[in-house]
Structures are given as structure tokens and as C-alpha cells.
Amino acid sequence: MINKIVAIQGNHPSKLNPKTDTSVFLANEIQKKNYRIFYYDPKNLSIINSKVIAEGFFIKFNYSNKKFYKILKKQKLNLIRCKYVLIRQDPPFNLEYISSTFILETLKNKVKIINDPTAIRNISEKLYSAKYQRFMPNTIFTQNIMEIKNFFKKNKHVILKPIHSFSGNDIHLLNKFKLKFIQRLIKKHNYIMCQKYLPKISKGDKRVFLIDGRICGAISRVPKKGSYLSNMSKGATAKKTQLTKFEKNISKLIAKDLKGDQIFFAGIDFIDQKLNGDINVTSPTGLKTLFDISKVNLAKTFWKCLKA
Missing domain, CATH: 3.40.50.20 (Rossmann fold)
Known part of the structure; x- marks a missing residue:
């Protein structure tokens, strides 16, 4: 036994x-x-x-x-x-x-x-989203300076994220191309994700909880005043939210793909109805926050789906 x-x-x-x-x-x-x-x-x-x-x-x-x-x-x-x-x-x-x-x-x-150890090793939390780019803001994954410079010309206000960072760490909003700053970022992190800045982040993002291939709940996280980071660890405030039909359809698609790739528990994020490209599979968070604001207990759902 x-x-x-x-x-x-x-x-x-x-x-x-x-x-x-x-x-x-x-x-x-x-x-x-x-x-x-x-x-x-x-x-x-x-x-x-x-x-x-x-x-x-x-x-x-x-x-x-x-x-x-x-x-x-x-x-x-x-x-x-x-x-x-x-x-x-x-x-x-x-x-x-x-x-x-x-x-x-x-x-x-x-x-x-x-989550399955083989699955989380195979799934890069940011690069996995490359196949969903049609649902995302303009985004490139690169360490090529000229590609980044061209991206700035087209998009003006750009969010830079290291591919393998977490919890809002090392994320920068630049309003113009800064060569030396970007070179230092690449030297430290290698590949970075460059994404067109979405001003409506000030109203909050939506974190969607996916368990066993299903949408199980969502919260909105509103950055503190003057910030563009919606992570709770960076001072954001959680609110109840509803998903739009568009967000539900994308979430269902990703949930099905992740289950097929042996991911049991994940979190995905939307800003202004666009997928932001962080597919959280290594250590998804937010269940306690959801419970505190809504009394929806997804820990029960988690263990029930595992038949614990």
C-alpha cells in the first residue's frame, strides 16, 4: 500500500x-x-x-x-x-x-x-507561446540587436522580458531603443522576449487557472499605481473577473494542448484580451488569492482531479 x-x-x-x-x-x-x-x-x-x-x-x-x-x-x-x-x-x-x-x-x-518533470523540461514558459502569436501583441524572441532595433522602430513602446526569468523580475518598459542597456540585458540573460506594450495593463491583467485540461477560474491583478507589473509579488491587487468569449476560446485551446503535453496545472495571462505569452507551468500561483476574493477553492479541484 x-x-x-x-x-x-x-x-x-x-x-x-x-x-x-x-x-x-x-x-x-x-x-x-x-x-x-x-x-x-x-x-x-x-x-x-x-x-x-x-x-x-x-x-x-x-x-x-x-x-x-x-x-x-x-x-x-x-x-x-x-x-x-x-x-x-x-x-x-x-x-x-x-x-x-x-x-x-x-x-x-x-x-x-x-507537473510531469519531462513536460516542464520540454516546455519553455515563454517560448511555448510562440505557436499562439496570432493571439498575442506583436512579439519577438531573440538576442539579435538589429532585430530588436527594428522591432522598436515599429512598436515604439516595448516590454523586454528575459526568456527564463519569473515573477516580474528583470522586466523593463523602454520608450526608445537603448543600445547599451539592451546589450547588458542580453549579456546577462541571452534570449529575451520583446513585446509591444499594452497601456491597458494599468487596468489589470487576467490570470486563468487551468487544471487537467479545463478552465477552472480566473482573477484580475491590477498593478500598483505607476507600475506596469501585475505580479502579486510586485504589489498588484487582485480583483474578481469574468473571461470574455474570446479569452475562453483561447484558454480552452491552450488547456487542451497543455494536457496533451502532460501538463496538469498551469496559469496563463491576458492583457486587454491578448495573451501575454507567459505559460506558467513550473510553479503556477494564485489559487490562495482566488479563494480569498471569491471563496472558490481550486485546491479541492486540484486534488479531486488527481483522485487524492
């Missing part, structure tokens, strides 16, 4: 904000079904004698306590003992992230891993 254990590969709980964190929200929900939570950092993942071993700790989450978690027992765990493993660490999608997917891949035929 498989133990009722959920392992979470993530950043240390002391670095998490329980008011907004999706990993804590998912863990808190499955605890109600008498699952035990084992937590470990990806750097503490190993293959020993052909076994996938994680060094971490069993943990209990409790929203009503000032310290929202209690470490129960530190130990090494053979992950074959788990029913589920959640890959929940923050990007960047770097070599450590990639290496952890190779290690977990050896286990995935015996333990359910969300």
Missing part, C-alpha cells in the same frame, strides 16, 4: 508568504484527508543505489497559527514511498531545475509527479 505522503519540492517554508502562497494552500487542503506533507529543497535531491532520496522534513501547516508551519521530523525519504510529488520551487529554469527533472523522471512511472 502506498503511504499517504505528498512530497513538495520547493523553497524553504520560511521564504513563503502564507497569505498568497499556492504550495501552502495545496498542502493545507490535502492535510485534511490525512496525508502527511514531506518538504525538501531541490538541492537535497539525490539518486542513491538507484533510489530517489530527498533530505528534508515532515511538516504541518496551520493558517491559524502566527507561525504557519511546524517542522515535525527531519529525515531522508525514499520518494517511492509517496503518493504524489509536487514540483513547486520558484524558477529560474536553470541547470539545477533541469537536473532535478532528470532525477524525478526516473520515478515518474511509480509516483504521480505534478
Whole structure:
């Protein structure tokens, strides 16, 4: 019999904000079904004698306590003992992230891993959107300076995003081509995504939650005054929202594609009815925020779809 254990590969709980964190929200929900939570950092993942071993700790989450978690027992765990493993660490999608997917891949035929480690390795969160460019603002993916210069001539106001960054980090709005600045950005990040700026971001974007190939909910995130970043970690405010027919159709298409590519849980974003090109599959967020503003509990949906 498989133990009722959920392992979470993530950043240390002391670095998490329980008011907004999706990993804590998912863990808190499955605890109600008498699952035990084992937590470990990806750097503490190993293959020993052909076994996938994680060094971490069993943990209990409790929203009503000032310290929202209690470490129960530190130990090494053979992950074959788990029913589920959640890959929940923050990007960047770097070599450590990639290496952890190779290690977990050896286990995935015996333990359910969300999202599938092969799938998240194959899907670049920004480059995956290239096949949906007809639904996006003008966008190019490049590290070619002349291509970027030409893009500025056509679009004037441009958002620059590193391909492998996350949470609104290293995103810049430029109103003119700045050669030295862009060269430094490329030197640091290699490929970048250049996208025509959409002024209506000031009214908020829409984050759509996709679970098991279906649209399950959405929130709007309004940047703080003077900002163009809609990430909650950058001070945005969440509001209830409804999807337009157009947004629903695009979301259904992407949800179907992602399920076909073995992605169970994802988040996609719209600005002014245009897909912004971030297909969040490595560690999607926002479920706790949705619950707080609407009482819709997608953690229940998540585990129900997994038949936990």
C-alpha cells in the first residue's frame, strides 16, 4: 500500500508568504484527508543505489497559527514511498531545475509527479507561446540587436522580458531603443522576449487557472499605481473577473494542448484580451488569492482531479 505522503519540492517554508502562497494552500487542503506533507529543497535531491532520496522534513501547516508551519521530523525519504510529488520551487529554469527533472523522471512511472518533470523540461514558459502569436501583441524572441532595433522602430513602446526569468523580475518598459542597456540585458540573460506594450495593463491583467485540461477560474491583478507589473509579488491587487468569449476560446485551446503535453496545472495571462505569452507551468500561483476574493477553492479541484 502506498503511504499517504505528498512530497513538495520547493523553497524553504520560511521564504513563503502564507497569505498568497499556492504550495501552502495545496498542502493545507490535502492535510485534511490525512496525508502527511514531506518538504525538501531541490538541492537535497539525490539518486542513491538507484533510489530517489530527498533530505528534508515532515511538516504541518496551520493558517491559524502566527507561525504557519511546524517542522515535525527531519529525515531522508525514499520518494517511492509517496503518493504524489509536487514540483513547486520558484524558477529560474536553470541547470539545477533541469537536473532535478532528470532525477524525478526516473520515478515518474511509480509516483504521480505534478507537473510531469519531462513536460516542464520540454516546455519553455515563454517560448511555448510562440505557436499562439496570432493571439498575442506583436512579439519577438531573440538576442539579435538589429532585430530588436527594428522591432522598436515599429512598436515604439516595448516590454523586454528575459526568456527564463519569473515573477516580474528583470522586466523593463523602454520608450526608445537603448543600445547599451539592451546589450547588458542580453549579456546577462541571452534570449529575451520583446513585446509591444499594452497601456491597458494599468487596468489589470487576467490570470486563468487551468487544471487537467479545463478552465477552472480566473482573477484580475491590477498593478500598483505607476507600475506596469501585475505580479502579486510586485504589489498588484487582485480583483474578481469574468473571461470574455474570446479569452475562453483561447484558454480552452491552450488547456487542451497543455494536457496533451502532460501538463496538469498551469496559469496563463491576458492583457486587454491578448495573451501575454507567459505559460506558467513550473510553479503556477494564485489559487490562495482566488479563494480569498471569491471563496472558490481550486485546491479541492486540484486534488479531486488527481483522485487524492
